[in-house]
Amino acid sequence: MLEIHEISVTPFEQNCTLLVCGETGKAAVCDCGDAAPVLERIAELGVDVELILATHGHLDHIGGTHALQAVCKVPFYFPEPDEFLREGLSEQASLYGWGPLTPPVVDFHLKDADVVTFGRVRLDVLHCPGHTPGHVVFYEAKSAKLVAGDVIFQGSVGRTDLPGGSWEELQNSIRTKVYTLPDETIIHCGHGPATSVGREARTNPFVRK
Numbered sequence: 001m002l003e004i005h006e007i008s009v010t011p012f013e014q015n016c017t018l019l020v021c022g023e024t025g026k027a028a029v030c031d032c033g034d035a036a037p038v039l040e041r042i043a044e045l046g047v048d049v050e051l052i053l054a055t056h057g058h059l060d061h062i063g064g065t066h067a068l069q070a071v072c073k074v075p076f077y078f079p080e081p082d083e084f085l086r087e088g089l090s091e092q093a094s095l096y097g098w099g100p101l102t103p104p105v106v107d108f109h110l111k112d113a114d115v116v117t118f119g120r121v122r123l124d125v126l127h128c129p130g131h132t133p134g135h136v137v138f139y140e141a142k143s144a145k146l147v148a149g150d151v152i153f154q155g156s157v158g159r160t161d162l163p164g165g166s167w168e169e170l171q172n173s174i175r176t177k178v179y180t181l182p183d184e185t186i187i188h189c190g191h192g193p194a195t196s197v198g199r200e201a202r203t204n205p206f207v208r209k
């Protein structure tokens with residue numbers, strides 16, 4: 001069974017997710033904006049990290065990934081259309097007044113319909129552009145859980161005014177990739193509390209089913 005631990009990181013209060021296979025103790029880290037609190041939680045739980053994922057290339061989602069890679073020495077999976085954001089990580093950092101950041105090294109490029117596995121967990125990769133061109137989300141059907149990054153939040157949606165953003169694409173992603181999942185699916189959001197597909201499909205003020 002997939003367990004998800006949320007760790008609030010960076011001044012943007014980004015939810016890094018530590019995904020753990022309950023049967024094997026194998027784990028994956030998604031959206032590591034800052035390594036220190038994530039490494040602390042990994043040690044506390046005693047899990048064995050096998051891979052690092054990112055939903056998209058914004059600094060609060062990948063800013064700590066290079067430092068995490070240095071310790072964990074496991075592959076990093078990242079969507080190719082967001083390469084301009086990964087390569088421009090230093091510019092993102094100076095734009096927001098952060099200290100210097102080193103871009104993480106990508107081992108595999110993620111695309112729609114890829115499958116990522118660790119332990120006995122199988123994650124489907126769904127391409128959901130709009131917030132950024134490459135944005136992907138990770139869905140585990142067995143436990144009905146979705147790691148949604150900055151596509152959709154409880155009662156809100158991701159910004160589309162940043163480089164590469166598109167409001168048309170975001171609405172389409174939410175309607176065709178998120179609202180088509182079972183209603184009971186728990187959505188773990190990049191910011192704020194978790195929600196469910198059914199709740200957002202009925203009540204989200206920006207995009208309804």
Ligand SMILES: [Zn+2]
Nearest residue numbers: 056058131150
């Ligand atoms: Zn973002």
